[in-house]
Amino acid sequence: MLNCFEARRRFPSFWKRELQAEARAELTEHLRNCGRCDEAFRAFALTAPVLHSDSAPAGEFPRRVGSSGGFQARRPAALARREAGRRRLAASAAAMLLVAASMAAYLAVTAPIGTLSDELSVEPPVSQIFGMDPNSPGDDLAG
Amino acid sequence: MLRLAGTRKTGWSLAVRTDEELIAEILDGQTAAFSELAARYRPRVERLCQRFFSDPETARDLAQESFIRAYTSLSTYRREMPFGAWLRAIATNLCYDELRRRQRRPEELIADFTASEMQWMNLVNEATPEEIVSAAEQLREAHDMAHRLLDSLRPEDRTVLILRESEGMNVAEIARTMGWSEAKVKIRAFRARRFLRKQAERMKSALGSRTCG
Numbered sequence: 299m300l301n302c303f304e305a306r307r308r309f310p311s312f313w314k315r316e317l318q319a320e321a322r323a324e325l326t327e328h329l330r331n332c333g334r335c336d337e338a339f340r341a342f343a344l345t346a347p348v349l350h351s352d353s354a355p356a357g358e359f360p361r362r363v364g365s366s367g368g369f370q371a372r373r374p375a376a377l378a379r380r381e382a383g384r385r386r387l388a389a390s391a392a393a394m395l396l397v398a399a400s401m402a403a404y405l406a407v408t409a410p411i412g413t414l415s416d417e418l419s420v421e422p423p424v425s426q427i428f429g430m431d432p433n434s435p436g437d438d439l440a441g
Numbered sequence: 442m443l444r445l446a447g448t449r450k451t452g453w454s455l456a457v458r459t460d461e462e463l464i465a466e467i468l469d470g471q472t473a474a475f476s477e478l479a480a481r482y483r484p485r486v487e488r489l490c491q492r493f494f495s496d497p498e499t500a501r502d503l504a505q506e507s508f509i510r511a512y513t514s515l516s517t518y519r520r521e522m523p524f525g526a527w528l529r530a531i532a533t534n535l536c537y538d539e540l541r542r543r544q545r546r547p548e549e550l551i552a553d554f555t556a557s558e559m560q561w562m563n564l565v566n567e568a569t570p571e572e573i574v575s576a577a578e579q580l581r582e583a584h585d586m587a588h589r590l591l592d593s594l595r596p597e598d599r600t601v602l603i604l605r606e607s608e609g610m611n612v613a614e615i616a617r618t619m620g621w622s623e624a625k626v627k628i629r630a631f632r633a634r635r636f637l638r639k640q641a642e643r644m645k646s647a648l649g650s651r652t653c654g
Contacts, residue, residue, distance in 0.1 A: 341641040343565050347577050348587040349606045
């Protein structure tokens with residue numbers, strides 16, 4: 299007689315049709331007679347198509363990796379998006395610097411010589427301003 | 442040419458190079474050997490990524506990025522763990538980071554169903570287990586609904602659930618892969634299951650009210 303623990307342990311194998319006929323019959327019999335396990339199976343069925351499906355991916359994986367021509371790295375979209383974000387950040391910083399420089403130029407004309415214009419004469423790189431290096435690689439996850 | 446020492450044999454008795462041999466070749470400058478290594482693990486990595494993201498392009502991109510990371514970090518690989526486990530850790534962490542980056546609103550109630558999704562849910566509620574399994578293999582809605590449910594989980598909970606349920610990893614392995622404590626993994630697994638149970642109940646009652654209305 300199958301107990302509830304063993305019955306639920308068989309759900310993934312049942313879903314993948316890996317159970318022998320006898321084990322499958324035992325499980326379905328148990329589910330017919332045990333309301334709680336039957337309910338647990340129906341809840342299991344809601345995520346099993348993703349969590350317990352071993353079917354081959356529908357789309358063909360691009361052959362950029364594993365092609366006979368050797369390994370060819372492509373910039374994936376996720377990485378490209380992150381780098382686009384960094385570029386946008388750098389562009390915003392540059393725009394802010396431009397505005398600041400314009401103000402400085404204006405003040406240099408109107409204010410006494412040797413104040414704000416002197417401080418802005420050497421512009422620090424954007425990376426120093428924001429404490430980041432836009433060219434640095436992403437987090438190393440392999441560690 | 443077949444190599445005999447330190448090789449694996451396939452069912453066809455053809456010797457193939459082990460992961461360690463391929464890695465040694467790559468580190469020795471023969472970068473083309475990475476193609477063989479990547480081809481060996483590509484289906485598994487892509488399948489893992491597809492469990493995190495329903496969008497095929499995102500899953501492909503993350504799988505691709507996993508191989509790029511593995512390639513560029515190969516010199517840091519230590520043989521204490523199998524290469525496949527190391528690669529899986531890279532892919533999992535990338536998927537987890539992407540989940541967090543997207544910052545979906547977690548734990549929101551799934552309320553909107555299409556007619557075909559309702560049909561699938563009715564089937565889950567009423568059909569026999571055998572019929573449910575058969576239908577799930579054919580219905581796109583079954584897959585989409587499963588992803589919608591998983592999308593409603595927090596990234597940590599979803600990651601633990603995928604590693605535990607799909608990859609069959611134990612608590613200690615998940616903790617090592619993610620750099621979390623075992624207590625955190627246990628809590629996340631508990632939370633994920635409890636939340637999914639609640640979501641299933643909510644969906645069932647929402648379905649019931651629609652049927653009545």
